[in-house]
Amino acid sequence: MDRNQLIGLILMLVFITIYFQFFAPEPQPEPVSQITQSDSTQIAEEVAPEAAATTTLSDSARARLNEMKFGLFSVASSGQEQVTTIENEQMIISFSSLGGTVNKIVLKEFEDFRGNPLVLLDEAHAAQHIYLDHLSRKIDLSELYFTSNASNSQISSGDTTTLQYTLSLPEGQTLTYTYTIPGSGYEIGMSIDQKGLESVIGQDVRFAWNQRMNRLEKDFKDARNRSTVKYRYTDGDVDELSATSTEKEEATLELPANWVSFRQKFFTSAIISETPFPSGHVSSHIDFADTNAVKNTQMSLTLPYGEFIGNELDFKFYYGPNNYAILKDVTADFSQNVELGWSILAWINKYAIIPIFHFLEKYISNYGVIIIIMVIILRIVLAPLTYKSHMGMAKMRVMKPELDEIKEKHGDDMQKAQQEQMALYQKVGINPLSGCIPMLLQMPILFAMFYFFPNSIELRQEGFLWANDLSTYDSILDLPFTIPFYGDHVSLFTLLMTASTILYTWSNSQMTTVQGPMKSLQYIMPIMFLFFLNSYSAGLTFYYFVSNIVSFGQIALFRKFIDEDKIKRTLEENKKKNANKKKSSFQQRLDEAMKAQQQKKKKGKKK
CATH class of the missing domain: 2.70.98.90 (Beta-galactosidase; Chain A, domain 5)
Structure with missing residues (x-):
């Protein structure tokens, strides 16, 4: 529409408005009826929407407009809202x-x-x-x-x-x-x-x-x-x-x-x-x-x-x-409107974490105390797995001198060293994964907490210590700037969790045979969590902090029960018993795979 057409339309609307306001005869009332397309067109010409927006319509004109818009329903188009x-x-x-x-x-x-x-x-x-x-x-x-x-x-x-x-x-x-x-x-x-x-x-x-x-x-x-x-x-x-x-x-x-x-x-x-x-x-x-x-x-x-x-x-x-x-x-x-995680994580939250939480909620009103008790309960339940993991690491520590000798004997030939190490494991009766598997079995519970605490409405606006809301982050210092991936505040529970995780990792590393770059890499995860969890639920970071503290107690307790001299004697006895024992089918397949890899490597060098 050009300017001339627009001016013409505005003048038409002005004339129509003046006509209806001062000169139009009052229409006779008539029963509500269905409106034909021609009727609608006629009314639209008489009272354009622009005119209705700029003037007060008479009751009859408004009724006609409503009849055009609502048909039989126009009888309810006016009234007083209650x-x-x-x-x-x-x-x-x-x-x-x-x-x-x-x-x-x-x-x-x-x-x-x-x-x-x-x-x-x-x-x-x-x-x-x-x-x-x-x-x-x-x-x-x-x-x-x-x-x-x-x-x-x-x-x-x-x-x-x-x-x-x-x-x-x-x-x-x-x-x-x-x-x-x-x-x-x-x-x-x-x-x-x-x-x-x-x-x-x-x-x-x-x-x-x-x-x-x-x-x-x-x-x-x-x-x-x-x-x-x-x-x-x-x-x-x-x-x-x-x-x-x-x-x-x-x-x-x-x-x-x-x-x-x-x-x-x-x-x-x-x-x-x-x-x-x-x-x-x-x-x-x-x-x-x-x-x-x-x-x-x-x-x-x-x-x-x-x-x-x-x-x-x-x-x-x-x-x-x-x-x-x-x-x-x-x-x-x-219930899926509550984010409880996928697959096994949701199952753990529904049938383990939430029932424990709600049971404690009936008797304890302080949610910080509830979190502490939850940590203790879960640590007791998982204690057999944790003990087995520490026992596996203790066996590996006892075997460390012999493993070092094998590495020194074969130098850079890692495949031969691995073959001999596996043979040694079989003789002494050690599963090299015995320290890792129990820890992996605990991981789903660890990850389930990532969903439970941030989405738990029970923690909303519930305070504990310096945190006034356990469902969100606990800021002890608001920064005047934003640090990428970290945020614009400092969460004290996250700092405590990170420090305790690093200390726990160091304590564990003193009991394992991990060497080289892997020993340093295990400290990267706690640092990543410092950034990742800074804006997470304070209830979550407090849970992990308490969990680390309880874990220190478990380590101290397990050390009293684990006699490494006794473990060494048992492994020596196993070595004598299994000296002439045939290799297991798994060990045979593993040896065959290593030999095939060695042959492939030799062929590659010849070319």
Whole structure:
């Protein structure tokens, strides 16, 4: 559109506005009827949207516009919004007659990082919509006024209240939302009932939900990296959008889904349906200019038309904490909104770590003390493996003089040295991996903690010693600059963990036969953890620090029980017994492999 056309359009709108404001005759009232395409065109010419934005329309003109936009539903296009607040033990829920939807959730048992009441969603940053196909246009029911049986109330535990919102059309059709709010808990039931709508709507019925995730946690970056949209297909597969991506993420749900959730680090908002959503679309993106929003998330889900018309649609909304004990009872696989790790790590957390933690929680209120007791319990359980590992290292230390002789005997010929070493191991009855395997078996528990502590809502805003929140880092010094890979603060628990790990590594190295570069490389991991864990949960780094302290005690205890002179005598006796013993099949295959390697090496030198 060029400038002349734009000026002409503006002048037309001005003339139309003046005409309707001062000269247009008052139209006679007429019953609501379906509007034809020609009627729509005529009204559009009479009252352009630009004119409506710059002037106050008469009631009749506004009614005609609403009739054009909403058709039969226009009878509910004007009214006064009424907000109803219902409070149970855990939540304060606000409902609006405009759209008949939830427009605010306050979780009573929690606060945000500023110490204010925790507002999970509110009318300014979240909206739920149901769209109907009517007269070839999309009718957004959230723009219409419902009537209700609403009254503000507070529900006692064990009681349930029912709230209804009804939309009535002029020809007797009705649409009713029925909400069921229990006296305790974080779930709200919803059913949709209609009468006669099949004659006025199409088969495309959709539910949409847009939510700007409010900032609730101190560590803004971590909160963003743990917030996403998750969904479960009816085949049992649970998927999610990338939580760490800085680009817009979106996905089309091509299979029926049971539930879709807006998952934040410690809290989730979700819709769950007994009748699967046939298809849908989800997305998330970050508005970096908005420092009060973690992410902006959206879902658009198809509602099954047959169930909608047959009054068989029942939903359930969840607005609450990511507490595994609560989520596992909501619906199938809903507990996956708590990040517990993959495969065996999730299994360890579900069936070992979490039960121990919750058991201790019943009797102890201080979470720092709970962590200390957890370390002791796990160390006692793992003590046989730890003892076996130390015993294996002790045997290797006893054999070190003979192993050094073999190395010196064969010089640079590592293959021959290895063959002779393996033969010696077999004679004395040593498995060279006996010191490593027990340690490897403990690794899954070590890694499971990486998921448990940062995602444990029980630790949120719980203090211990100088840390005022064990779910995030404990800063004893905020730096005026940012160190790459480290951050802009100093975590004391991370420093203590690193120092104790280095000391523990040094102590262990005095008991092993590791030599050369490997002896130095074992100190790199603790230094890496210093950078990697500086912004992690203080509960995690405190756990590792305490674990190192307990390990020192175990080492001292094992040294008293391990008699290296006795071990040496036993190995000498084994060597005599096995002097003429045939090689095991494994040893034979190993020798053959080494010989083949030697021959290959000789051929390479000849060429």
